[in-house]
Amino acid sequence: MSRETSLVTADWVAENLNNPKVVIVEVDEDTTLYAQGHIENAITFHWREDLQDGLIRDLISKEKFEALLSKSGISNDSTVVLYGGNNNWFATYAFWYFKVYGHADVRLLDGGRKRWELDARPFVTEVPTRTATRYVAKERDNSIRAYRDEVIAAIGSKNIVDVRSPAEFSGELAAPAHLPQEGGQIKGHIPTAKNIPWSKAANEDGTFKSDAELKEIYQGAGVDLAKDTIAYCRIGERSAFSWFVLHELLGVNNVKNYDGSWTEYGSLVGVPVAVGA
Amino acid sequence: MRTCGATPGGPSLDGIDVTKQTVIQGVILKEGENDSVPNGAPVTNGHVRLLDASGEFTAEVPTNLEGQFRFFAAPGSWTLVVQAPGARVEKKIVAAQGEPTDLVIQI
Numbered sequence: 048m049s050r051e052t053s054l055v056t057a058d059w060v061a062e063n064l065n066n067p068k069v070v071i072v073e074v075d076e077d078t079t080l081y082a083q084g085h086i087e088n089a090i091t092f093h094w095r096e097d098l099q100d101g102l103i104r105d106l107i108s109k110e111k112f113e114a115l116l117s118k119s120g121i122s123n124d125s126t127v128v129l130y131g132g133n134n135n136w137f138a139t140y141a142f143w144y145f146k147v148y149g150h151a152d153v154r155l156l157d158g159g160r161k162r163w164e165l166d167a168r169p170f171v172t173e174v175p176t177r178t179a180t181r182y183v184a185k186e187r188d189n190s191i192r193a194y195r196d197e198v199i200a201a202i203g204s205k206n207i208v209d210v211r212s213p214a215e216f217s218g219e220l221a222a223p224a225h226l227p228q229e230g231g232q233i234k235g236h237i238p239t240a241k242n243i244p245w246s247k248a249a250n251e252d253g254t255f256k257s258d259a260e261l262k263e264i265y266q267g268a269g270v271d272l273a274k275d276t277i278a279y280c281r282i283g284e285r286s287a288f289s290w291f292v293l294h295e296l297l298g299v300n301n302v303k304n305y306d307g308s309w310t311e312y313g314s315l316v317g318v319p320v321a322v323g324a
Numbered sequence: 325m326r327t328c329g330a331t332p333g334g335p336s337l338d339g340i341d342v343t344k345q346t347v348i349q350g351v352i353l354k355e356g357e358n359d360s361v362p363n364g365a366p367v368t369n370g371h372v373r374l375l376d377a378s379g380e381f382t383a384e385v386p387t388n389l390e391g392q393f394r395f396f397a398a399p400g401s402w403t404l405v406v407q408a409p410g411a412r413v414e415k416k417i418v419a420a421q422g423e424p425t426d427l428v429i430q431i
Contacts, residue, residue: 077386080386083389132386133384133385133386134384160386161371161386161407164369164371164386164409165371165407165408165409166409167369167409212376212380212381212382212383213376213378213380213382214376214382214398219398220382220397220398222396223382223383224374224382224383224395224396224397224398225374225383225384225385225394225395225396226396227340227345227396228344228345228346228396228398244380244381246380246381251373251405251407252407
């Protein structure tokens, strides 16, 4: 786990578009983007239809993950490169997902779709055809996934990092500001959580800041990285971004993503909630 | 290219209860006008970023095929940062609930 093994540049991707070992996968929040244009030879996963169980609220099962990767032509020894819109939010969620199921070599395109677009690099609309494989996933790695009871127990003892915007943390907004403000759950944050917005870790073009800068963002906010850390947001995708920063770029092992996040916590009966900055 | 006489601005508000939302929206156009109406080509590969009063990132959207964008914010002061290949423009605004802010930003 390091910048060298987890992150690739746009130049690297441009040089590996036709590398048979590399499978480029776009994962967007706005799922219409791929059809409008994507990196040559990239396939796409739909974050809801492909990556959510659909019946219960959970990740898809190991068997379904194996079926998805098999039909997508991804092998156990493939180098999977993920990228997406909205500063890679859903691409980092997919990255975390690949790690939950134990994929060996998965990387993120630094800056995602935005950096690619700002560089005026080409997009195509052709959808590649890939030969199916027989992918075998590992059992879920729960050392990188937090569940609600663990989060409640962590209040006041472990690091809890709320990576949403300050307006969501304080309770002013119920959702990111590009979505209608109609969240059913109450507003606020988990008590003792520190608000370190995911965006602190990114440059304006969507690429990651340097390791030294990243370390200072967390330590400067009073997060003792020697202690266990749980990151959360609203539905677990922005916190996957911050999980990526801590776990993959900075190599901090004891970090979990709470993918239930505020849509789960803010709906629980009787749990403590804090509001204000 | 927009036709002469069309009113530029953000996406249609049909189906959105604007009385309950603080809408900030608009269109990003390349420079150009006709009879004082901005009508430059829409910027379809732009990104619009919404910063709060302290300059902190709150949200970001790519422009659509019409060059348009929209946010659902809270009443108060905000800054929009428009990024496109070779361009960056900042615009400060004050948003209110029930009165959509509809902008034409030329880059």
